[in-house]
Amino acid sequence: MSQATRILLSLLIGLSAGVALAAVAPAAVPGTIAIAEPIGSAWLHGLQMTIVPLVVSLLVTGVAATAEAAKAGRLAGRAIVLYVTFLFASATIAALVTPLILAIAPLPAASAQALRGALVGAAKVPAVPPLGEFFAGIVPTNVVHAAASDAFLSLIIFTLVFAFAIARIAADDRALLVRFFTALRDTMLVVIDWVLWIAPIGVFALTLVVGARAGSGAFGALVHYILVVSSVGVIVTALAYPVALVGARLPVTRFARAALPAQAVAISTQSSLASVPAMLEGARDLGVSVRTAGVTLPLAVAIFRATGPAMNLAVAIYVAAWFGVSLPPATLAVAVVVATLTSLGSVSLPGTVSYVSAIAPIAGTIGAPVAPLGLLVAVETIPDIIRTVGNVTMDLATTAWLGRRDPSE
Template identity: 60%
Template sequence: MSKAGRILFALVAGLVLGIVAARVAPGLAAGAATVAEPIGALWLNALQMTIVPLVVALLVTGIAASAEAAKAGRLAVKALVLFVILLWSSALVAAVMTPLLLDLFPLPAAAATALRQALTTTAPVGQVPGFGDFVRGIVPTNPVTAAASDAILPLIVFTLVFAFAVIRLGPTQRRLIVDFFKAIENAMLIVINWVLWIGPVGVLALAYVVGVRAGSAAFGALLHYVLIVTATGTIVWLAAWPLALFGARIPLGRFTRALLPSQAVALSTQSSLATLPAMLKATDRLGIPVAPAGIVLPMAVAIFRATGPVMNLAVAIYVAYWFGVDLTPMRLAAGVAAAAVTTMGAVGIPGQASFITSIAPICISMGVPIEPLGLLIAVETLPDLMRTLGNVSMDVAVTATVTRNSDLGRAPTPEETA
């Protein structure tokens, strides 16, 4: 069984065991829950301890990779600009659509209350200040203090400034610093893999506690969560068609026919990288020459994840909704900024690892509890299907749009041919 499968099995087993135990022997079940709760908390703490060093390392290496990609010429710069625009747009879609979907299809109040009471160790973190304090606090006076106090947005701002300064250094110094942060990134990923290896134990403990205290309402709540988050990703997935139509002047039917084989590969592999050959064939069917597609499409796979901001922010908003955190404009603004900026750095790392490292900073910046992520990571396999579908579709649409007016992308005139 895969790592994701083992964690999902542990979630279901823990919930069922907790529900049955609470009905058969309530007193004994409650006592066992008090033992299981700190075990789950220890596992969550182990995941949380990697967040700050990994986020900093990913941002530095991500900016460096983007700068290297931009050296490929005007076509690469044009692609990078479109990537940034789409990532921020993706985050804004989540800020608008997730609250709307939750209003239209609310989680039953009884289920939300039961779940809040089940996870008694959760508490808001990184409280968002008022507008004036928020603006003043964006630039940290001490980045180390910002990291220690979970002030994620100021830390991100400092890291971005530092990363852009690094790429202005000479080749030797730049390579030295980037390699240093790449080593930190790799070391933290090893730690996360260790933590995820024992993930079934932590998830089993957390799920047992929820099963005892929330009962069968937990299953309905997790299904509701999967549907809401997947729906937000579906919006970005569908946006690939109008982007291809208006950005690349490709008819919708033609785009669909060219894309279908890569969609099948995406569903079977849940990996954009594994789908790259199929995506290259899709661009060929769309009449995009190999030269520009060979520049833009690998860039998109390496540093662009269109569904990241929308689905990551949707998770944070859902947890806020679940725990009754007031989603003020400042909280949403902080979440949009964190979701858009951290996504590029998280591209290329394993799905379950990126779930924590991408979403926890968003939750912290919004003052939302991160403890529920320990349960939600277990059902990430299902929304991850939509993540991959959306990323693959947008990668092809972006490639077609960027190359449409490029010298490499247009067909030669008769005079040029002669």
């Protein structure tokens, strides 16, 4: 049984047990919560303790990998520019579309209120400072304090400056620092893998409390969340077809036929890497040379996650709406930048790992609580399928675009 399946089952069992307990033996609810709540809280803290070192190491190694790829030649450089452009566009789509979806089909007020009271550690929403104070505080005066206080935007800015500065020092020193942060990244991935291995226990404890306090409305709220976030991913996926039409001058039906095998692999494996052979075959059917596809497709799988910024930002916006956090346009604009940068740093990570490391900085930036992520990660299976299908579809569309414009073709 896969890790995602175990976590999802623990969520369903925990919610059902909590709802049943509240209905059958309400007198036992306080005692059960007194035992389950500390367990769920401890697991959630274990998940949160990995975020800062993981985000820093991912950004440093991600910038280093992108810089090295850009040196590989003109085709790789053009590909990276195109990928970053689309990542930014992906985040922008979420910033525009998600509030609109939530305005048309909001989470029922009763469910939102019940879940706010039920979620462990999420009762206090971080205060968002006035806009002038917010921008004045972007550059950290003390990076250690920024890390300790989860000031993710300040931490990201310092880390980016640090990562680009590494590219300017001597080659031996640069290699030493990159190896250090690679080792730090890999170590934190081991730690988070341990935390996720015991996730069924933590998620069961969290959802038992949520079910007991929020009742059956919790099921409907989670379904609503899945539909909203998945809808944003579907919109980004659909964008691949006009990209192929306009950028590669391909008929939509021809591109759809070529993309279908890779999409089928993506649905069955939830892995962009496993979809590479099918994508290479699809690129050949679209007339892209092996030389071009052999460079752009592996590069796209490594650094280009087209649905990442959109769906990550959609989750953060959803949590903000859930907890009544106001999101003015300036805050959303900053969130778009953060979503783009964190997605670029989420290189080749499993879905459950990238979910936490990529969304927590966005949530922290817009003032949304991070604690709900411990619950929402348990229902990531369906959105993760949408993510993977969207990623491979856009990988193929951009490869066709680059193939048409490659002078050597």
